[in-house]
Amino acid sequence: MMHIPKRQEEIGTLQYAFFIMGGIEKSMKELFQILSNLKEAGNVPYCIAFQKAFYALNAYLEALQEAYETAL
Numbered sequence: 001m002m003h004i005p006k007r008q009e010e011i012g013t014l015q016y017a018f019f020i021m022g023g024i025e026k027s028m029k030e031l032f033q034i035l036s037n038l039k040e041a042g043n044v045p046y047c048i049a050f051q052k053a054f055y056a057l058n059a060y061l062e063a064l065q066e067a068y069e070t071a072l
Helices: 006-041 044-071
Strands: none
Touching: 006 044
C-alpha cells in the first residue's frame, strides 16, 4: 500500500468535501428560489426558517472555502 503524506491526505479530504459542497451550493440556489417564492406569498414563518437555513449553509460554504485555500 502506498503511503500518502498527511498533508496530501488533508488536501484530498478538503477537495472531496468541496466537491460535496458544490452539490449543496446548487441546493442553496434552489433554497433561495423557494425563499423568494415564500416572501412573495407572504408566508413569514416558513420564510424565516428557510432564510436561517440559507445563511447557515452559506456560512459553512465560506468556512470550507477558507479551509481549502489555507490548505493549498
